[in-house]
Amino acid sequence: MPAKKPQPKKSKTSKRAVTLDAGAFDRRLARHHDELRWLYMELYDNGDMFAELIDQMRCFYRERPADLRALDASREIHGTWYREQKMLGMQMYIDNFAGTIKGVEEKIGYLERCGATCIHLMPFLDTPADKSRSDGGYAVSDFRRVRPDLGTMDDLAHLARTCHERGISLCMDFVMNHTSEEHEWARRARSGEGEYMSRYFFEANPAVIEQYTRDVPQVFPTTAPGHFTYLPELGQSVMTQFYPYQWDLNYRNPRVFNEMMYNFLYLANQGMDIIRLDAVPYIWKQLGTNCRNLPQVHTIVRMMRMIGEVVCPGIALLGEVVMAPAEVAPYFGIPEKPECHMLYNVTTMATTWHTVATRDTRLLRRQLEAISSLPSSYTFLNYLRCHDDIGWGLDYPLLAAWGQREVAHKRYLNEYFLGDVPGSMSRGALYNADPVTGDARFCGTTASMCGIEVAGFEGDAMKMDVAVQLDVMLHAYMLTQSGMPIIYSGDELAQVNDYSYRDDPEKAEDSRYIHRGAFPWDLVDNIDVEGSVQQRVFDALRLLERVRCIEPLFSPDARLRPKDYSDRAILWLVRECGGETLHAVFNFSDMPKTVWMPEAGEYVDLLAGEREDIATVELPAWGFFWKKRGW
Numbered sequence: 280m281p282a283k284k285p286q287p288k289k290s291k292t293s294k295r296a297v298t299l300d301a302g303a304f305d306r307r308l309a310r311h312h313d314e315l316r317w318l319y320m321e322l323y324d325n326g327d328m329f330a331e332l333i334d335q336m337r338c339f340y341r342e343r344p345a346d347l348r349a350l351d352a353s354r355e356i357h358g359t360w361y362r363e364q365k366m367l368g369m370q371m372y373i374d375n376f377a378g379t380i381k382g383v384e385e386k387i388g389y390l391e392r393c394g395a396t397c398i399h400l401m402p403f404l405d406t407p408a409d410k411s412r413s414d415g416g417y418a419v420s421d422f423r424r425v426r427p428d429l430g431t432m433d434d435l436a437h438l439a440r441t442c443h444e445r446g447i448s449l450c451m452d453f454v455m456n457h458t459s460e461e462h463e464w465a466r467r468a469r470s471g472e473g474e475y476m477s478r479y480f481f482e483a484n485p486a487v488i489e490q491y492t493r494d495v496p497q498v499f500p501t502t503a504p505g506h507f508t509y510l511p512e513l514g515q516s517v518m519t520q521f522y523p524y525q526w527d528l529n530y531r532n533p534r535v536f537n538e539m540m541y542n543f544l545y546l547a548n549q550g551m552d553i554i555r556l557d558a559v560p561y562i563w564k565q566l567g568t569n570c571r572n573l574p575q576v577h578t579i580v581r582m583m584r585m586i587g588e589v590v591c592p593g594i595a596l597l598g599e600v601v602m603a604p605a606e607v608a609p610y611f612g613i614p615e616k617p618e619c620h621m622l623y624n625v626t627t628m629a630t631t632w633h634t635v636a637t638r639d640t641r642l643l644r645r646q647l648e649a650i651s652s653l654p655s656s657y658t659f660l661n662y663l664r665c666h667d668d669i670g671w672g673l674d675y676p677l678l679a680a681w682g683q684r685e686v687a688h689k690r691y692l693n694e695y696f697l698g699d700v701p702g703s704m705s706r707g708a709l710y711n712a713d714p715v716t717g718d719a720r721f722c723g724t725t726a727s728m729c730g731i732e733v734a735g736f737e738g739d740a741m742k743m744d745v746a747v748q749l750d751v752m753l754h755a756y757m758l759t760q761s762g763m764p765i766i767y768s769g770d771e772l773a774q775v776n777d778y779s780y781r782d783d784p785e786k787a788e789d790s791r792y793i794h795r796g797a798f799p800w801d802l803v804d805n806i807d808v809e810g811s812v813q814q815r816v817f818d819a820l821r822l823l824e825r826v827r828c829i830e831p832l833f834s835p836d837a838r839l840r841p842k843d844y845s846d847r848a849i850l851w852l853v854r855e856c857g858g859e860t861l862h863a864v865f866n867f868s869d870m871p872k873t874v875w876m877p878e879a880g881e882y883v884d885l886l887a888g889e890r891e892d893i894a895t896v897e898l899p900a901w902g903f904f905w906k907k908r909g910w
């Protein structure tokens with residue numbers, strides 16, 4: 280009898296197949312290797328460093344936890360998970376919301392009640408303890424360590440697992456333009472170690488510094504003027520485009536690129552789903568240019584996209600590109616060579632507030648037309664406000680044609696939102712008012728900018744009705760747009776401005792803290808109090824979100840376009856899908872309006888859930904509707 284053939288060690292092999300599909304890495308690498316190598320060599324011409332990068336990618340793939348690799352595999356099959364209809368983002372500071380990462384985990388029930396399916400945890404990596412030198416966490420001292428008062432990396436990975444079990448994804452900031460002056464590289468550079476000095480931009484020549492000052496616009500003209508910070512111990516200056524304690528990294532040095540990619544993969548392996556590329560347009564510097572959006576930035580983002588697709592294809596890159604409209608879309612790359620998966624819809628956000636202040640929707644219609652003419656695969660993150668200021672980055676050439684001049688118009692917008700213009704109930708604070716250009720940006724919570732703070736302070740019920748209506752209408756309009764909506768935690772409870780930052784010497788200089796107040800847990804109970812502001816806003820938002828989540832007209836494949844309407848105060852958006860049409864109409868004025876439907880007949884009001892025969896609709900001040908036709 281022939282000897283019995285040795286049986287393959289079944290269990291071991293199959294277990295290995297489940298936990299580590301080594302072939303997947305090679306397959307993905309084979310897809311991207313040539314382009315990745317080409318771009319890397321073009322930028323760095325360094326084969327050894329490229330080989331090291333590939334080796335490290337393989338290591339990060341091997342270390343990637345099995346549950347995340349399984350998620351990668353399913354997301355590879357299902358494609359664009361981040362633009363699914365159910366996506367609803369919520370952004371929050373961990374300490375403001377729940378003290379610690381563990382605290383956030385304990386509060387997941389509340390986040391589910393809000394309908395959140397994606398949570399953006401604001402910067403939580405180690406940062407200088409002195410808050411006046413941490414830029415709200417955007418000055419990172421260690422990319423592999425969580426700020427000790429918030430918890431540990433294990434807490435983060437645990438939170439990510441719990442979130443995934445509940446169908447919630449996590450987003451974090453990857454602050455790639457700079458490190459804190461307390462980062463190990465910066466400390467060693469400061470002590471004169473050449474290897475580390477080469478990771479930043481040191482300059483001793485005043486003529487070069489002067490040229491940068493001439494050519495490169497200021498990021499924080501008032502709170503942090505200048506582009507370099509002098510270090511007396513070295514007799515040289517270091518480039519600091521943002522704050523003096525945030526040292527710009529030198530991506531001309533392949534060591535910087537490689538190490539930052541390892542940090543990115545390390546963080547992805549903790550279970551992050553979306554990596555927000557902070558201030559990405561700034562990462563490449565070239566004397567003689569404005570140091571923004573240079574071609575090398577796109578090369579780096581493209582490489583990062585490929586590195587992610589090889590090691591952890593389930594993650595999505597969200598570009599923070601707060602730039603003029605023409606500069607934003609290129610960060611999506613081209614269909615065969617994509618860069619970011621998602622970008623902030625920043626111009627639309629600023630134009631929305633312009634529309635509130637002017638009651639004139641023409642600019643917003645143009646902006647939404649521009650967005651809807653882009654390929655539908657481009658996914659935008661829509662928001663009314665975030666943790667940063669609102670910069671008035673509008674289409675000024677177009678406004679000029681309508682007789683509005685840039686500086687005067689910005690002044691008007693700021694006065695409007697400060698509440699200094701008749702008809703405005705807004706409250707907030709200026710940010711980086713530049714005495715030279717007359718420019719200033721604006722800070723405030725959505726509720727305060729809508730008048731809820733003023734109405735509450737004055738105890739004026741009629742004013743409150745108007746303010747709540749405006750707040751809800753703006754959310755409805757935001758939810759009508761295509762892409763992922765994101766709400767700033769607290770806005771669902773109409774949280775108003777927090778002025779206490781002015782008494783805190785570590786924050787007083789930075790008015791963005793006005794809209795970064797501690798989460799008002801005491802107001803959560805009011806959601807159950809019929810007629811309270813919290814109940815009215817929370818329930819209205821939940822209804823809108825629920826409808827958006829299930830109604831096919833909000834599917835990512837539906838086409839959105841603005842429709843002309845004779846009244847400039849009316850914004851008319853149309854979503855079309857499967858022979859049905861959604862008419863989403865918004866009254867951007869404090870006067871009631873009668874709106875004529877395109878054809879008299881039967882419509883379904885999506886919020887009331889009722890069929891109705893109509894030819895006209897009466898809209899109150901700041902009113903809106905979602906009505907569907909054709910079924």
Ligand code: GLC
Nearest residue numbers: 414417454521557558599667
């Ligand atoms: C981004 C952040 C902002 C921060 C800056 C510098 O713009 O959103 O809060 O100040 O980057 O890192």
